[in-house]
Amino acid sequence: MENVLEVIHQAVMEGDMALTQQKVQEAIDAGVAPDSILQDSLITAMAEVGRLFEEGEYFVPEMLIAARAMKAGLALLRPLLVAADVKPAGKVAAGTVKGDLHDIGKNLVCMMLEGAGFEIVDLGVDVPPEKFIDAVVNQGVDIVAMSALLTTTMPNMKSTLEAIKAAGVRDKVKVMVGGAPVTDAYAREIGADGYAPDASRAVTLAKALMAA
Ligand code: B1M
Numbered sequence: 001m002e003n004v005l006e007v008i009h010q011a012v013m014e015g016d017m018a019l020t021q022q023k024v025q026e027a028i029d030a031g032v033a034p035d036s037i038l039q040d041s042l043i044t045a046m047a048e049v050g051r052l053f054e055e056g057e058y059f060v061p062e063m064l065i066a067a068r069a070m071k072a073g074l075a076l077l078r079p080l081l082v083a084a085d086v087k088p089a090g091k092v093a094a095g096t097v098k099g100d101l102h103d104i105g106k107n108l109v110c111m112m113l114e115g116a117g118f119e120i121v122d123l124g125v126d127v128p129p130e131k132f133i134d135a136v137v138n139q140g141v142d143i144v145a146m147s148a149l150l151t152t153t154m155p156n157m158k159s160t161l162e163a164i165k166a167a168g169v170r171d172k173v174k175v176m177v178g179g180a181p182v183t184d185a186y187a188r189e190i191g192a193d194g195y196a197p198d199a200s201r202a203v204t205l206a207k208a209l210m211a212a
Pocket of ligand 1: 101
């Protein structure tokens with residue numbers, strides 16, 4: 001069965017959605033533990049995709065099609081993982097801040113996090129502070145992940161953080177930020193817990209925040 005996991009790993013890396021689904025189903029039917037299929041093929045593949053992206057060998061399109069293949073495999077596994085009570089690496093509420101409709105980068109971050117074993121609450125775009133707060137209070141998320149692509153909407157990261165503080169739940173959640181105009185210095189200035197420049201490093205950051 002080691003071989004089928006290797007085939008899934010390769011299929012995800014090549015963005016072959018049909019083969020990924022077929023082989024994940026084959027592994028399930030052969031009795032491979034769902035957690036092993038997740039950890040030893042889907043997650044390893046997405047980690048490798050992240051590494052290749054950081055090294056400049058993969059670009060956004062390759063990452064997107066790999067993530068799509070991973071999601072197709074994960075869709076087959078998800079009910080089995082829930083039934084087996086496999087705990088996610090952490091729960092993340094992700095959204096593009098109020099006034100901002102750009103979601104391609106945010107979706108990529110969500111897909112990479114999902115590929116690393118995180119549970120995602122995707123709040124969408126144009127997300128007001130109250131929706132982030134609601135996810136912290138009522139959905140028990142570990143991390144709030146905010147994206148902004150416009151210099152005019154970046155300040156809404158600050159106001160969302162202030163609203164989270166005012167709601168008295170800042171200590172319940174880690175906050176990470178990213179998006180083309182966002183910088184590490186800005187993240188520190190507004191009191192976020194971390195900044196990632198791309199989807200691959202968003203995974204590294206989320207793991208570090210969970211470990212902290
Ligand atoms: Co808009 N847009 N746009 N746009 N758009 C930009 C961002 C812009 C730089 C174009 C330009 O002028 N050169 C400019 C912003 C200028 C500025 O503020 N400095 C701009 C503008 C001005 C606008 C409008 C105001 C245009 C207008 O109407 N006059 C308008 C605003 C609408 C609104 O949001 N209210 C607008 C609209 C749009 C479209 C709707 C047409 C479309 C969005 C479609 C969609 O997202 N569904 C669009 C697009 C596509 C772009 C560009 C061309 C591409 C953005 C993108 O998807 N990049 C963009 C120019 C550009 O970047 N070349 C532009 C690919 C994506 C994978 O990268 O989103 O950076 P990115 O995400 C990366 C990282 O940033 C990081 O990881 C991702 C993957 O590695 N990352 C995170 C992102 N979020 C993260 C969160 C994290 C961690 C990492 O942790 C939480």
